[in-house]
Amino acid sequence: LWISLSGCSVFSPKKSSLTDYDQARQAIERPTDLDNSDGDFRPEGESAERAALSADILQSLGIKSSRRKNIEVARSHYAAADKAFEDAKTLEGTERRDGFRKAAEQYQLAAENWKSSGLEQDAMMMAAESLFFAEDFYRAELQYASLVKEYPRNPFLDHVDSRRFEIADYWLKYDAAKKTPFMIVNLTDYRRPWNDTGGHGRRVLEKMRLENPTGKVSDDATMRLAMEEYENGRFQNAADTFADLRMTYPDSEHQFNAQFLELQSLLQSYQGAKYSSIPVTQAQERLQQLVRQFPQQAAERDADLKEAYARIRYLMAERIWNQAKYRRDRQENGSAKFHYRRIVKDFGDTPFAEQARQGLEDLQEKPNDPPQRFKALIWLLGDSIDDRPWRDQSTAATETSPEDEFTPTLPQ
Secondary structure (H helix, E strand, C coil), X not given: CHHHHHHHHHHCCCCCCCCHHHHHHHHXXXXXXXXXXXCCCCCCCHHHHHHHHHXXXXXXXXXXXXXXXXXXXXXXXXXXXXXXXHHHHCCCHHHHHHHHHHHHHHHHHHHHCECCXXXXXXXXXXHHHHHHHCCCHHHHHHHHHHHHHHCCCCCCHHHXXXXXXXXHXXXXXXXXXXXXXXXXXXXXXXXXXXXXXXXXXXHHHHHHHHHCXXXXXXXXXXXXXXXXXXXXXXXXXXXXXXXXHHHHCCCXXXXXXXXXXXXXXXXXXXXXXXXXXXXXXXXXXXXXXXXXXXXXXXXXXXXXXXXXXXXXXXXXXXXXXXXXXXXXXXXXXXXXXXXXXXXXXXXXXXXXXXXXXXXXXXXXXXXXXXXXXXXXXXXXXXXXXXXXXXXXXXXXXXXXXXXXXXXXXXXX
16 A cells, blocks of 8 residues: 555655545644645644635745644543543433533543644544533534534534434424523523524524535435424425425435425415415425325325315315406406306316306306496597407417416326
């Protein structure tokens, strides 16, 4: 291996013979080797990246900068922290929590004494773990967040996400069971933040989705956040979050439940026939997609899907009925009969079908257009109806609205 690395350095003389990983490990094992080398080793971490910018300026002025480190002290604190951590495992109750808190303090001291190093990364992780086992969830979550912020590509990302998910889930469940006003401050329970427990839980899940969107727990975080919105009656937000999971994580185990609950959220967010029909048409798309994509799971939820299908048809028929009523009130009987026929033809199994048939009978002998009340003006100015193509019956017959394209399909 050493021969091959040396051979590579011959062809790349400006590159160090050690890989970045080897250099990072030597920073812990033999730091003096790196300190005395002439290589281009750059310490790890976001802080080191920011410090490198100022170091370049100082170097141009002939001033040499160095990162903060006290290697022996850092290793001493880390060893003491490991011992305190192992000892805390054997304790119970309050002594166990205090033991893990002491371990966390030692890990934090180790990290502070060797900035921008592999040891700092490990120490930050173990400090967060110690606080988690001490059930100091708020401080543990802050420590996990600091680790991810400082080392966005650390090898513990999936484990960190699992811990943060557990903490957020606990906070959301606590908030659902015991609603606490925002202004009430928590000063006794270390497992919760100072206030707004539910808000902190949602914030953690949102940050997890943004910081590690391809992680193993990211789809779980999205599903949990969507469920939180759904359970609290924020149906439009829930539908958007379920849709995000559907499109972002197509291989997620939550796909069927996410699409099924997205369907329910869309129907719940529908505001009525006088408002947009988009939630209803999107709900129909989700219903048809569920039946095609998940035939087995759809068969298990057949009763629920048929109920949703019947509701979609009812809501669509209601919209057309309202249009017919509006036209009839304006004595535009031809347009009213057109909408009545649509209901009879496409929504014959809804309660509006019989009323539409009765409406057709009532309008059978009545003129299609409303009576003209300004005949004198027409005689004076002339009848220009034929000059308006949008009033042409052949054109009107071919025009369709988005609701005309609704083609119901009963789930099989």
